[in-house]
Amino acid sequence: MNKYLLIAVSVFSLTACSQGVEQMTDRTTQPCGDKPNCVSTIDDREKHAIAPFNLKEGTTLAEVEAVALTLPGAKTAVSEGNYLRIECTSKIMRFVDDLELKLDGTTLTVRSESRTGYSDFGVNRKRTEQLRQKLADASILD
Structure with missing residues (x-):
């Protein structure tokens, strides 16, 4: 019984720690850190x-947002002017990654980073390439 209680508490703790945040600054102009969990x-x-x-x-950013929201676990966290932050939550462990998008004319700056952990095992790179393909399929990508 204690084993199951320990597992339940561990899963709850990990899930609670990985939930979204309300305030985050626009990091689209910042390079990634040294951890391999950002592109x-x-x-x-x-x-x-x-x-x-x-x-x-x-x-428009609204068109980009509509496409981005078709990514797995995606929900809009911030949409202000030409900036958009999408939170992408994993199904099992409920880890949250931030997909930040900034539109400047025809250039879309894209930054995707895991909030927790050292490595993302390529999840953020895969997500951005899925976004690229979905934008191409929607005839938005040039």
Whole structure:
């Protein structure tokens, strides 16, 4: 019985710690840290860099948001002006990653980072490439 109680408390603790936050500054202009749990279009280091996202002329942030919300576990946390932060929550452990998007003309700055842990096992890179494919499928990517 104690074993099951310990497991339940551990899972609850991990889940509670990984929930969303209400306040977070726009980090789209900041390079990733040293941990391998972040990718960005502005970072030039191989383990963090992702290819630029160039959108078709006239694309709105609302169109980008509609596509981004089709990603697994995605919900809008912040949408202000040309900045959007999507929280992506994993199904089992409920870990939250932040997908930050900033639209400047036809350039979409993309940054995806795990809030907790050292490595993300490539989850953020995979997410950004899923977003790229979904934007292409929606005929938004140039």
